[in-house]
Amino acid sequence: MSATSPAKLNPAKRSTFRQGLLRFRKEAFFQYMALTGGVFLLVFSYLPMFGIVMAFQDFDPAKGYIFSRFVGWYHFWMLFSDDAFWVSARNSVILSVAKFALTFVSPIILALLLNELRPSFFKKFVQTASYLPYFISWVVIASMATTFFSGGADGILNPLLVKFGMLKEAIPFLTYPGYYQVITVLLDVWKFTGFSAIIYIAAMAGIDHEVIEASIVDGTTRFQRVYKITLPMIQNTIVVILILGIGSMFTGGLGGSNFNYGYLLGNTLNMSASDVMDTYILRMGLQLGRFSFAAAAGLLLSTISLILVFLANWVAKKIDRDEQAIF
CATH class of the missing domain: 1.10.3720.10 (MetI-like)
Structure with missing residues (x-):
């Protein structure tokens, strides 16, 4: 029995995907601007939030976040x-x-x-x-x-x-x-x-x-x-x-x-x-x-x-x- 691709099983979804891709190409400049802003926000706002764990550790720069001793409150x-x-x-x-x-x-x-x-x-x-x-x-x-x-x-x-x-x-x-x-x-x-x-x-x-x-x-x-x-x-x-x-x-x-x-x-x-x-x-x-x-x-x-x-x-x-x- 031959396998059927998901695209063939869902023609409506395939059409939606194509429309989205077409729209992305038409708005490529603005989409890349939004993507750049999203990456900037992720790198400089969300990833640094991992540093919150320092507040609950006896942080040692040599050991890093993973191996520093946990001290709670x-x-x-x-x-x-x-x-x-x-x-x-x-x-x-x-x-x-x-x-x-x-x-x-x-x-x-x-x-x-x-x-x-x-x-x-x-x-x-x-x-x-x-x-x-x-x-x-x-x-x-x-x-x-x-x-x-x-x-x-x-x-x-x-x-x-x-x-x-x-x-x-x-x-x-x-x-x-x-x-x-x-x-x-x-x-x-x-x-x-x-x-x-x-x-x-x-x-x-x-x-x-x-x-x-x-x-x-x-x-x-x-x-x-x-x-x-x-x-x-x-x-x-x-x-x-x-x-x-x-x-x-x-x-x-x-x-x-x-x-x-x-x-x-x-x-x-x-x-x-x-x-x-x-x-x-x-x-x-x-x-x-x-x-x-x-x-x-x-x-x-x-x-x-x-x-x-x-x-x-x-x-x-x-x-x-x-x-x-x-x-």
Whole structure:
């Protein structure tokens, strides 16, 4: 009895396969782009997740993942008993909450203000000037901040404050923990507000102008139009940005990573405020060689972020009957 090929047994499947192959050839350029992105995601995002096992091992680089001794939850217990960890966790929460609150609200306000302006040179100038800081390197921003807030004669802020009698003597702002937190939060607002506002401006561009014109005929004020028309029309965008921001809150939220400022502007004098969980993990893992301990701290941070994403999504579902959630 001669064997029959699967293609002959399933002509419908063979036809579907041919159609898929034909479609792939027509869209070859885009398919290869998607495939490249998928490979990149696999290599740099999913395969490294195997390193999570380090958190449960007494990892030895010479032995590797397979032969390193398994210690279970030991590193997590040691983590919770480390005072430096709790200091970095406290700083992460303070900075992240402050940055999240300001970098979430400020782009919406800026977008609403720009949306109310008529097309003009001033509107274009403000929009361009506001999002240009986003493209400035973190290192450049840190250098600018160091120069601007320097307590020496080469600083910018201190000589002005002393000249106008607001200070008796120069203050090295970046060496004071309290000043450090305020400065980094304001730098994040300056860097990200303009760029984040583009998302909301794009959402406002999709609002039906007939609705706005009808409200003008009804005699509504600008504030009423913003509150009753513009904000409800872009609430889906706001909720999506909110959920994503909450998910990354402990690593910097909608603004940049807490690590950037902590690493570039942190020093021994402001360490009580600048040491965040990211710099703590770097110090433990690469500087002190406690790889498993650092992996445990990183896994804890990632787990908290994942829980926050699901929690924010669940709250969004409960508020608006599944219409506002991402998944």
